[in-house]
Amino acid sequence: MASQLRVYVPEHPLIKHWLGVARDENTPPVLFKTAMAELGRWLTYEAGRYWLPTVDTEVTTPLAIAKASLIDPQIPFVIVPILRAGLGLLEGAQGLLPLAKIYHLGLVRNETTLEPSLYLNKLPEQFAPGTHLLLLDPMLATGNTIMAALDLLMARGIDANLIRLVSVVAAPSALQKLSNAHPHLTIYTAMIDEQLNDRGYIVPGLGDAGDRCFGT
Numbered sequence: 001m002a003s004q005l006r007v008y009v010p011e012h013p014l015i016k017h018w019l020g021v022a023r024d025e026n027t028p029p030v031l032f033k034t035a036m037a038e039l040g041r042w043l044t045y046e047a048g049r050y051w052l053p054t055v056d057t058e059v060t061t062p063l064a065i066a067k068a069s070l071i072d073p074q075i076p077f078v079i080v081p082i083l084r085a086g087l088g089l090l091e092g093a094q095g096l097l098p099l100a101k102i103y104h105l106g107l108v109r110n111e112t113t114l115e116p117s118l119y120l121n122k123l124p125e126q127f128a129p130g131t132h133l134l135l136l137d138p139m140l141a142t143g144n145t146i147m148a149a150l151d152l153l154m155a156r157g158i159d160a161n162l163i164r165l166v167s168v169v170a171a172p173s174a175l176q177k178l179s180n181a182h183p184h185l186t187i188y189t190a191m192i193d194e195q196l197n198d199r200g201y202i203v204p205g206l207g208d209a210g211d212r213c214f215g216t
Ligand SMILES: O=P(O)(O)OC[C@H]1O[C@H](OP(=O)(O)OP(=O)(O)O)[C@H](O)[C@@H]1O
Pocket: 082, 083, 084, 085, 086, 107, 108, 109, 110, 114, 116, 137, 138, 139, 140, 141, 142, 143, 144, 145, 146, 174, 200, 208, 209, 210, 211
């Protein structure tokens, strides 16, 4: 069966609120970091709805036996934040998935060529079959960075069907690349913006997410 990239833009007042705060150029770094953490939290919450595997069981309450549906402890969960800006989303995401292992991936794009280079790779050589992976990068601009990250994950045995990519602002150029190369992927993003400027920045976007998170 043919598959198509799924891109969800959840309708949630808190997601819209924190996106507005993050976009505002007058938002200072400390509040920008809070906005990223909150967006990480609520977008991960939305991503988990049809993705977190559960097991049906029974528990004994103080009064009786009750049916229960618990998160399946057998399924390996991992979070991969793409440094630096993905770290802003991590705080909120980790709060919802406290048992997930976290593997950091450092990628930075050359601001002239817009090509990413890898400076940190903490991925394991191979992921266990069935691993559910939450990939965090707030900005999908040219898409070069996320494509490089996905190449590294695929080479280590990750099934694209089991990935949820959480971003904040996605540009059509990135979504087109992902649609061509990874049609089994599912994305949760706060917004799809119109275009890139001639320096590869998303417009209206929110500027350089890494710099704004860390005050650099
Ligand atoms: O889709 P692309 O055109 O590849 O751009 C998106 C990437 O650019 C930013 O990272 P950056 O390289 O600025 O690193 P930083 O997070 O450390 O600032 C952003 O966080 C993405 O990872």
